[in-house]
Amino acid sequence: MTEIIDRIERELGVPGVAAMLAERLEPSDLQSLLLDVYRRIAARRQPAAVLADYAANRFVRPSSISPAQLLAWDVLVLSKLPPECELVELSPVCPLGTCSVVADIGQDRSIATIRNTEVVSDSTNVLALEAACRRRDLLRADPRSSSAVHLAASHRLVRGQRYRDPRLASHFRVFSLCSAGRDRGDFRFESAALALHIDFYLSAIRAHLGTSIPLRLSLTVFESARPFAAAAEELLASVRGRFVDVDAVLAPERQEGRAYYRHLCFWIHAADDAGHTVQLVDGGAVDWTQRLLSNAKERLIVSGIGSERLCSLRTTSTRV
Numbered sequence: 001m002t003e004i005i006d007r008i009e010r011e012l013g014v015p016g017v018a019a020m021l022a023e024r025l026e027p028s029d030l031q032s033l034l035l036d037v038y039r040r041i042a043a044r045r046q047p048a049a050v051l052a053d054y055a056a057n058r059f060v061r062p063s064s065i066s067p068a069q070l071l072a073w074d075v076l077v078l079s080k081l082p083p084e085c086e087l088v089e090l091s092p093v094c095p096l097g098t099c100s101v102v103a104d105i106g107q108d109r110s111i112a113t114i115r116n117t118e119v120v121s122d123s124t125n126v127l128a129l130e131a132a133c134r135r136r137d138l139l140r141a142d143p144r145s146s147s148a149v150h151l152a153a154s155h156r157l158v159r160g161q162r163y164r165d166p167r168l169a170s171h172f173r174v175f176s177l178c179s180a181g182r183d184r185g186d187f188r189f190e191s192a193a194l195a196l197h198i199d200f201y202l203s204a205i206r207a208h209l210g211t212s213i214p215l216r217l218s219l220t221v222f223e224s225a226r227p228f229a230a231a232a233e234e235l236l237a238s239v240r241g242r243f244v245d246v247d248a249v250l251a252p253e254r255q256e257g258r259a260y261y262r263h264l265c266f267w268i269h270a271a272d273d274a275g276h277t278v279q280l281v282d283g284g285a286v287d288w289t290q291r292l293l294s295n296a297k298e299r300l301i302v303s304g305i306g307s308e309r310l311c312s313l314r315t316t317s318t319r320v
Contacts, residue, residue, distance in 0.1 A: 005018050021033075028116075031114060035114055035115075038114060058162075059170050063171070063172070065173075065312065066311075070311060073175075073307055074175070074307070076204060076207055076208055077154070077208075079207075080203045080204040080207060082150070082196055082199075082200055084148070084196075085177065085196075086150065087152050087153065087154075088127065088130060088152065089153070090120060090123060090126050090153050090155050091120070091126075092119060092120060093113060093118060093119055093120065094118060094125070095117060095118075095129070096117055097118075098122075098125045098126060098129065099121055102125045102128060102129070102288050102291075102292065103122065103125050103286070103288065104259075105122070108160055108161065109160050110159075110160055111160050119158045120157055120158070121158055121159050122157060122304075123174055124303070124304055125288070126153075126155075127151045127152075127176060127177075127178035127302070128180070128286070128289060131151055131179075131289060131300065132180070132288070132292040132293055135149055135180050135293060135298065139293070139295070144182070145182065146181060147181070148180065148181035148189070148193070149180045150179045151179075152175070152176065152178075154173065154175045154176075154307065155173065155174060155176070156173045156174075157174055159171070172306060172307075173306075173307040174304045174305065174306055175304065175305050175307055176303065177196075177303050177304070178300070178301070178302050179196065179300070180299070181193070182297050182298065182299065183297045183298075183299050190231075190264075190299060191235055193299075194235060194264075194266070194283075195238060195239075198217060198239060198268075199242065201268055202215065202217070202246060202268065204305075205268070205280065205305075205310065206243070209270065213270050213271060214245075214270065215243075215246045215268060216248075216249070216267075216270075216277070217246055218251035218268075218269070219232055219250055219264065219265075219266045220251045220252060220254040220257075220264060220265050221250070221252070221264045222258060222262075228263055228264060232264065233250075236248045236249070236250065257284065260284075260286070261284035261285055262285045262286055262287050264285055265283065265285070266282075266284060266303075267279055268280050268281035268305075270313055278309060279309075280305050280309060280310055281303060283304065284302070284303070286300050
């Protein structure tokens with residue numbers, strides 16, 4: 001990216017133009033400038049060029065999964081949603097920096113718009129913003145409020161990075177959960193929220209896929225969070241009691257997500273017809289509401305399931 005910017009600045013004969021636009025213009029002025037630039041570009045385009053872009057651009061091609069399948073999954077998953085969870089219909093866009101600032105993810109992962117927003121690339125980040133707003137209201141009424149906020153969303157995400165795996169799409173649908181609240185000591189809030197999320201996903205997956213497909217829940221407790229190990233074992237024992245056919249284990253070897261999650265994280269995998277494991281759910285504890293509200297007592301659990309990945313698994317299984 002740096003090399004491209006350097007080349008553009010050389011060709012324009014304006015060294016440092018990118019920094020000038022970013023640092024010396026107010027966001028509203030930059031928005032006006034870019035709106036005019038893209039108006040001029042669009043005015044030069046021909047219908048054939050638009051059609052060619054539609055046929056080739058990885059961001060705009062339709063999903064390979066039938067809308068009927070996704071709708072059926074949404075209907076089913078909503079029937080399993082715990083009563084304390086509120087479903088939220090998110091906007092297609094969110095504030096600029098929602099991922100890079102809230103979750104410390106590179107800004108290039110998101111598609112920024114010329115109106116100083118970005119296309120939603122992770123719905124859990126947006127749910128965290130909504131949860132932070134609601135927790136802030138609760139704290140204004142009672143500075144020690146322990147009332148939890150549980151939110152859910154089914155949303156299509158768009159990711160800016162180019163995946164090496166051809167099976168991974170640039171946009172896909174995810175059903176996500178977000179639970180925000182106050183530290184209650186002894187890992188009680190986190191344990192209760194994790195149990196809520198895990199129970200919900202396993203119930204929904206089992207209802208959608210049936211009992212013949214093997215499922216595995218793997219829970220990772222980071223070394224810095226060893227006091228939570230006993231709570232993790234209790235959580236796994238509870239899962240084994242409720243879902244006797246699910247392999248529920250501790251996975252201390254997991255490395256992915258250690259810079260993203262705090263204290264612990266979990267995966268839910270399924271096996272496809274060929275015996276390959278397919279990751280369906282990813283979730284864990286994060287510190288986003290602590291930073292958003294400048295309050296070390298705030299706690300947040302987020303998670304999500306890939307709706308299209310799940311529907312693809314169902315399609316493959318039903319062909320046998």
